[in-house]
Amino acid sequence: MTCNSPPIEANPHSVSTEKPLLRALGGHPVWPPPLWLMRQAGRYLPEFRAYREKSPFLTRCLTPDIATELTLQPIQRFGMDGAILFSDILILPHAMGQALDFVENLGPVLTPIRDDAALDALQPEAVASFITPILETLRHLRRALPPATSLLGFAGSPFTVSCYMIEGRSSRDYSITREAMLKAPAFYDRLMALLTDATSEMLIAQIDAGAEAVMLFDSWAGLLPPRLFRRYVIAPTRQIVTAIRAQHPHVKIIGFPRLAGVMAPIYAQETGIDALACDTGASLDIVAESLPHSMALQGNLDPLILKAGGDALTQEAQNICRSMSHRPHIFNLGHGVMPETPPEHVAMLVEAIRTQKRPEIL
Ligand SMILES: Cc1c2[nH]c(c1CCC(=O)O)Cc1[nH]c(c(CCC(=O)O)c1C)Cc1[nH]c(c(CCC(=O)O)c1C)Cc1[nH]c(c(C)c1CCC(=O)O)C2
Numbered sequence: 570m571t572c573n574s575p576p577i578e579a580n581p582h583s584v585s586t587e588k589p590l591l592r593a594l595g596g597h598p599v600w601p602p603p604l605w606l607m608r609q610a611g612r613y614l615p616e617f618r619a620y621r622e623k624s625p626f627l628t629r630c631l632t633p634d635i636a637t638e639l640t641l642q643p644i645q646r647f648g649m650d651g652a653i654l655f656s657d658i659l660i661l662p663h664a665m666g667q668a669l670d671f672v673e674n675l676g677p678v679l680t681p682i683r684d685d686a687a688l689d690a691l692q693p694e695a696v697a698s699f700i701t702p703i704l705e706t707l708r709h710l711r712r713a714l715p716p717a718t719s720l721l722g723f724a725g726s727p728f729t730v731s732c733y734m735i736e737g738r739s740s741r742d743y744s745i746t747r748e749a750m751l752k753a754p755a756f757y758d759r760l761m762a763l764l765t766d767a768t769s770e771m772l773i774a775q776i777d778a779g780a781e782a783v784m785l786f787d788s789w790a791g792l793l794p795p796r797l798f799r800r801y802v803i804a805p806t807r808q809i810v811t812a813i814r815a816q817h818p819h820v821k822i823i824g825f826p827r828l829a830g831v832m833a834p835i836y837a838q839e840t841g842i843d844a845l846a847c848d849t850g851a852s853l854d855i856v857a858e859s860l861p862h863s864m865a866l867q868g869n870l871d872p873l874i875l876k877a878g879g880d881a882l883t884q885e886a887q888n889i890c891r892s893m894s895h896r897p898h899i900f901n902l903g904h905g906v907m908p909e910t911p912p913e914h915v916a917m918l919v920e921a922i923r924t925q926k927r928p929e930i931l
Contacts, residue, residue, distance in 0.1 A: 590650045590719035593897045594782055594821035594844050596863030600927045602890055602898045604919065605651030605721070608905030609643035614912055616642050626671040627663070630656050636706040637713060644718055646912065647919045651719050651899070652710060654775070656703055658725025658786055661767060662734050664699035665691040681737035683749070688759055693767045700771060704778035711779035722780030724772050726787035726824075727764035727805040734760065743789055750797065765805045769812035776817050784823040784846065785809065790836075791828020791848075798832050799839075806840040814841070823867060827904065834859040849903025854892045865897035870918075876907045878914040883921040894928050 589603035611617055620629060620639060629635045639655040659677050663669040668680040682688060710720050725733075732743040740746075750757045772783045790802045810822055825846035826836045834856055837845040844865035847853055853866050860866075874885050890900060900922055906915070 588650070588717050588719045588781070590899060591781060591821065593865050593899050594823070596843075596865060596897050598895060598897055600894060601923050601925065602893065602900045603650035603719075604900035604922055605649040605653065606643070606902050606906050606915070607653075609647075609649060609653065609915075610639045610655045611906050612908040613906055613910040613915075614642055614646070616646075626657070627660075627669070630660060631702045633702050633705040633709055636703070637709040640706070640710055641713060643915075644714065647915055648715075649718065649919075651721050652714055653721040653723060653784070654703070654707060654710070654780070656706075656723070658723070658730055658788075659733055660700070660703070661696065661724065661730060661764070661771060662691075664696040664771075665693050665763075665767065666695060667691065667734060676739045677733060679733060679737045681745075682734045682760065683745075685756055685759070688756065688763070691763065693763055696767055696771060697774065700774060704774060707775060707778035707780055719781045720779055721782050721784055721823075722772060722775030723784040723786060724768045724775075726785045726790070726802065726809075726826075727761050727768060728793070728801045729787045729789045730764055730768075731757070731760055732789050732792075734764075743792060747792065747797075750801065761801065761805060765808050766812075768805075769809045772809065772813055773816050776813070776820050780820075782821040782823065782843075783813070784825060785842075786825050786827075787829075788825070788827045790826035790832075791830060795832060798829070798836075802826055802829070802832075803836055803839050806836070806842070810841045823865075823899075825867075837864055844897075844899065846901065847903065851903070853889065853898075857893070857896055862896060865899060866893060867899040867901045869901065869903040872902045872904050872907045872910070875902065875914055875918060876910040878911065878917065882914060882918060886918055886921050887925050890922060890925060891928050 589599045593599045593603050636655045640652050643649055644652050659669055670678050672678050732746045735746040735749055736743050787802055821843040823844040823846050824840055824842035826833055827848045829836055837860055844867050847868035849869055849871045851869055870886055874882055
């Protein structure tokens with residue numbers, strides 16, 4: 570598919586001309602719930618693997634024709650209600666000049682930022698030009714997507730991105746980062762201020778280029794105890810939400826404080842987001858009890874159940890939908906699609922969600 574191809578066949582079950590995903594993000598219950606999956610564009614798809622063999626990950630992210638095609642693959646195959654830009658949360662530090670590579674079977678590898686000299690070498694002013702191809706991808710996608718499919722931009726939240734920037738790679742506990750936070754607060758706060766401003770500017774640029782909603786991934790938020798969670802997860806997120814709202818008051822924002830536990834509803838209330846994405850460990854109905862009815866919830870099927878398939882997949886997916894049928898809910902996973910997931914299971918999940926009967930409203 571090229572960027573000038575005709576729009577893809579829309580979700581046949583969608584009856585409203587308004588986009589179901591944006592309607593749910595606007596605080597309205599929608600049935601069946603709109604759905605998309607984190608990592609829906611990924612290695613579990615043979616058509617994704619075909620591109621992966623031809624070019625490195627960063628090239629795929631920064632080549633509009635390729636990034637557009639990869640974003641569209643799950644939409645073409647499953648008719649998802651949301652299309653998330655094919656990019657990565659680590660594009661931002663790379664755009665600032667931090668060396669980044671994605672190594673097979675290891676994941677991201679960066680030159681660690683451990684002192685003020687390394688911070689001084691970063692160039693936040695370079696981000697705007699570096700992300701030009703990503704903004705072009707968004708413009709292509711707005712033209713190529715079916716009318717009912719919403720286009721999602723995203724960024725990593727400052728704390729999670731700081732974990733990769735300081736650690737230099739994936740880690741079990743990001744202890745180097747968390748020690749820097751405690752032992753070198755002036756250094757760490759300087760990095761966080763840099764990331765908070767740059768993330769706000771990048772998301773505003775994504776919205777200017779066509780993103781209809783944006784998502785903030787704080788994938789390691791659950792590593793922090795409450796006091797630090799408030800300072801380094803909630804406060805930067807609130808700053809980013811405020812900055813986006815100043816430019817785009819009606820664009821919806823999804824926050825994903827992964828593994829936040831009891832802090833998740835507090836995060837939702839105190840950051841001003843429109844939708845709270847919940848990880849696998851959250852019970853949506855319990856989280857919902859402490860949030861305004863207008864706050865949309867997103868999630869949260871266990872990716873392992875999707876990989877396993879069978880009756881458990883259909884039953885668990887429909888249980889999640891039923892528990893949220895009275896609220897604005899976006900069906901998703903509690904984390905990304907696992908690479909070993911059979912694509913047939915995703916098709917089965919989409920069918921189960923779209924054809925289930927709506928529970929009687931009691
Ligand atoms: C932590 C994080 C990263 N990237 C991301 C997060 C937050 C979500 C999460 O918690 O998983 C976010 C992300 N990464 C990617 C997307 C867009 C695609 C989508 O979600 O559909 C999104 C939203 C592409 C990607 N980002 C990456 C891939 C795999 C690239 C490939 O193997 O070709 C994709 C499709 C690479 C990546 N990128 C990252 C890691 C740790 C890795 C290697 C491990 C892995 O592959 O999952 C950093």
